[in-house]
Amino acid sequence: MNNVIIIGSGPAGLTAAITCAQKGLEVYVIDEYMKPGGRLLGQLYEQPDGTWWNGINESNKLFQQAVDLGIQFYLETAVFNIEKKDNRWKVYTDKETFQTTNLLLATGAAEAPVPIPGWTLPGVMSVGAAQVMTNVHRVKPGNRGIIIGINVLSSAIAMELKLAGVDIACLALPKNNQITHESAHPKKVLDSLLHVAHMAPSSFVKLGSKLMKNNFMKELGVTFFPRNGVKMWDIPIQLKKAVIEIYGEQEVAGVTIASISSKGEVIEGSEENIAVDFVCIAGGLYPLGELAALTGCPFHYIEELGGYVPLHNEQMETPVEGLFVAGNITGIEGAKVAAAQGRVAGLSIAERTGQHQLEEELKDAIKQVADTRKNAYIQFHPEVESGRRTVQMEWEEYWSKREQII
Amino acid sequence: MKLRVTNHPILGNPEKKKAVTFTFNDKQYTGYEDESLAAALLANEIRTLRHHEESGSPRGIYCNIGHCFECRVSINGKQGVRACLTPLKENMIVESHGKLPTPVRDWRSSDE
Ligand SMILES: Cc1cc2nc3c(=O)[nH]c(=O)nc-3n(C[C@H](O)[C@H](O)[C@H](O)COP(=O)(O)OP(=O)(O)OC[C@H]3O[C@@H](n4cnc5c(N)ncnc54)[C@H](O)[C@@H]3O)c2cc1C
Ligand code: FES
Numbered sequence: 001m002n003n004v005i006i007i008g009s010g011p012a013g014l015t016a017a018i019t020c021a022q023k024g025l026e027v028y029v030i031d032e033y034m035k036p037g038g039r040l041l042g043q044l045y046e047q048p049d050g051t052w053w054n055g056i057n058e059s060n061k062l063f064q065q066a067v068d069l070g071i072q073f074y075l076e077t078a079v080f081n082i083e084k085k086d087n088r089w090k091v092y093t094d095k096e097t098f099q100t101t102n103l104l105l106a107t108g109a110a111e112a113p114v115p116i117p118g119w120t121l122p123g124v125m126s127v128g129a130a131q132v133m134t135n136v137h138r139v140k141p142g143n144r145g146i147i148i149g150i151n152v153l154s155s156a157i158a159m160e161l162k163l164a165g166v167d168i169a170c171l172a173l174p175k176n177n178q179i180t181h182e183s184a185h186p187k188k189v190l191d192s193l194l195h196v197a198h199m200a201p202s203s204f205v206k207l208g209s210k211l212m213k214n215n216f217m218k219e220l221g222v223t224f225f226p227r228n229g230v231k232m233w234d235i236p237i238q239l240k241k242a243v244i245e246i247y248g249e250q251e252v253a254g255v256t257i258a259s260i261s262s263k264g265e266v267i268e269g270s271e272e273n274i275a276v277d278f279v280c281i282a283g284g285l286y287p288l289g290e291l292a293a294l295t296g297c298p299f300h301y302i303e304e305l306g307g308y309v310p311l312h313n314e315q316m317e318t319p320v321e322g323l324f325v326a327g328n329i330t331g332i333e334g335a336k337v338a339a340a341q342g343r344v345a346g347l348s349i350a351e352r353t354g355q356h357q358l359e360e361e362l363k364d365a366i367k368q369v370a371d372t373r374k375n376a377y378i379q380f381h382p383e384v385e386s387g388r389r390t391v392q393m394e395w396e397e398y399w400s401k402r403e404q405i406i
Numbered sequence: 407m408k409l410r411v412t413n414h415p416i417l418g419n420p421e422k423k424k425a426v427t428f429t430f431n432d433k434q435y436t437g438y439e440d441e442s443l444a445a446a447l448l449a450n451e452i453r454t455l456r457h458h459e460e461s462g463s464p465r466g467i468y469c470n471i472g473h474c475f476e477c478r479v480s481i482n483g484k485q486g487v488r489a490c491l492t493p494l495k496e497n498m499i500v501e502s503h504g505k506l507p508t509p510v511r512d513w514r515s516s517d518e
Contacts, residue, residue: 124468128470
C-alpha cells in the first residue's frame with residue numbers, strides 16, 4: 001500500500017496532500033485544530049495589485065480540492081509521539097494510532113513568548129492569538145489594546161485589528177532584559193522595520209528605508225526617530241518607548257510605559273500609564289520541530305530561518321528514511337512559500353513510492369519555491385535566502401561525513 | 407456581545423451559525439455551535455479561564471492555537487482540555503481548574 005501521512009493542514013500540508021493524491025497516493029492528513037488551513041486562516045492583507053489575500057478563502061479552496069481528491073482528514077487530533085518500527089512509522093495521537101511508510105511533518109511555526117512583569121494576567125495574549133480571535137472567530141480580543149514587540153508580524157496584525165474596529169494605543173518595545181535583548185534594542189528593531197516599509201504609508205519609514213542602508217545612518221535614524229513615534233495605518237509606532245510592566249488586579253487594566261535611550265535603557269522618571277483591556281506580545285516566530293526531534297533527525301540553528309530547523313535538502317527530504325518536512329518547520333516564511341514547498345515534498349514522496357519521470361516536475365517545483373521567495377510580499381527575515389543556502393551546505397557536509405565513515 | 411465583529415470591511419458578515427447554550431462554572435451562557443470554546447467565552451467577556459494549580463493566580467488564553475496549554479479547563483468532566491481547540495456544543499459543561507493543595511510546599515514554606 002502506497003500511503004502517506006501528513007501532520008499539519010496548513011498551506012504546506014494541504015498542498016503536499018493535494019500533490020500526493022494527484023499522483024495516486026492514499027493520503028491521511030492529521031491536525032489538532034478544528035479547521036483546516038493552519039495559520040493561513042488568520043491572514044488578511046492587501047497585495048500590491050490591490051486585491052486582498054484572504055486566508056479563510058485560500059484555506060477553503062485548498063481544503064475543497066483535497067476533499068474532492070478523496071484525501072482523508074483527521075481534525076481535532078493531536079499527534080504526541082512518532083516512532084519507527086520495521087521501516088514503518090507509527091503515529092500516536094490522542095485518538096488512534098496510525099501507520100505509514102511515508103511521513104511528512106508540516107507542523108508550521110510557534111510564537112516566542114516575551115516574559116514581562118504581569119504577562120500571565122488574563123487579557124495578555126500572543127499577537128497571533130489576537131489575529132485568530134479577530135479574523136477567524138470574529139471576536140475582538142478587547143476594545144483597546146497595546147502591542148509589545150515591533151516586527152513584521154505585529155505590524156501586519158495591528159492593521160488587521162484596526163480593520164476590525166479594535167483600537168490600538170500603540171506598538172512599543174519590551175523592556176530590555178536578558179531575554180528580550182534583540183527585540184528591545186531600537187537600532188535592531190529599526191533595521192527589521194525597514195523591511196516592512198513597503199507596507200507603511202508613513203513617509204518617515206518609507207524614506208528611511210532608502211536612506212538607512214548603512215549602520216551609521218541607522219544609528220542616526222534611531223537618534224532622530226520622533227519621540228512621539230511615527231504612524232503606520234494611523235497607529236503610533238514607539239521605537240523610543242518600552243513597556244516595563246502590565247498591571248491589573250485579576251485581569252489586564254493597563255501598562256506602564258517609559259522612554260528609552262537609543263541603546264534601550266529606561267529613562268527614569270518618564271514612566272506613564274496607558275489604560276487598555278488587552279495586551280498582545282509579539283516575540284517573533286520559530287519553527288515548530290518537536291516531532292522531527294523525536295525521530296533522531298539532526299537539527300541546525302539558523303538565525304535567518306527563525307531558529308532550530310530539521311536538516312533537509314531542496315527536495316524536502318530529511319536524512320531519516322521516509323521522513324519529509326515542508327513549510328515553516330523548515331524556516332519562517334509566508335504562506336505562499338510554504339505551499340510551494342508542500343508541492344515539492346508531495347512530488348518527492350511520490351518519487352519514493354516508485355513513480356518515475358517526476359524529475360522535470362520536481363525541478364520546476366523547486367524553482368517555483370525560489371521564485372515565490374523572491375517575490376514574497378512579507379519576508380520575516382531579510383537574509384532568508386542565505387539561511388536556505390546554509391541548510392543546503394549542512395546537508396552536503398552531513399553526507400560527505402557519512403561517506404568518510406563508510 | 408460587544409466584542410463580536412459583525413460587519414467587517416473586507417470579510418463582511420460572519421456566516422450564520424446556530425446559537426447554543428453552555429455553562430461555565432455553573433452559570434449559563436450562549437455562543438455559536440462549533441466556534442471555539444475560547445472564542446465563545448471571550449465573546450461573553452470571560453477572560454479568566456482558570457486559576458494556577460500552585461500559585462492560584464488567574465489565567466486566560468495566551469496563544470489561542472493549542473501550543474501553550476494556558477487555556478486548559480474541564481469539559482463535561484474531562485480535565486485539562488484546551489478551550490482554544492474545542493468546538494462549542496449544546497449543553498457543554500465547562501469548569502475552571504483551581505488551586506490545588508501542595509502539602510510538601512506548605513510544609514516547607516515556613517523555612518523559606
Ligand atoms: C500565530 C501565527 C501567525 C502568523 N501570521 C502570518 C501572517 O499574518 N502572514 C504570513 O505571511 N505568515 C504568517 N505566519 C507564518 C505562517 O507560519 C505561514 O504563513 C504559513 O501558515 C506556514 O504554513 P505551514 O503549512 O508551514 O504551517 P501552519 O500554517 O502553521 O500549519 C501547521 C498545522 O500543523 C498543526 N499541528 C502542529 N503540530 C501538531 C501536532 N503535534 N499534532 C497535530 N497537528 C499539529 C497545526 O494545528 C497547524 O494547523 C504566522 C504564523 C503564526 C504561528
Ligand atoms: S491558549 Fe494556548 S493552548 Fe489554548
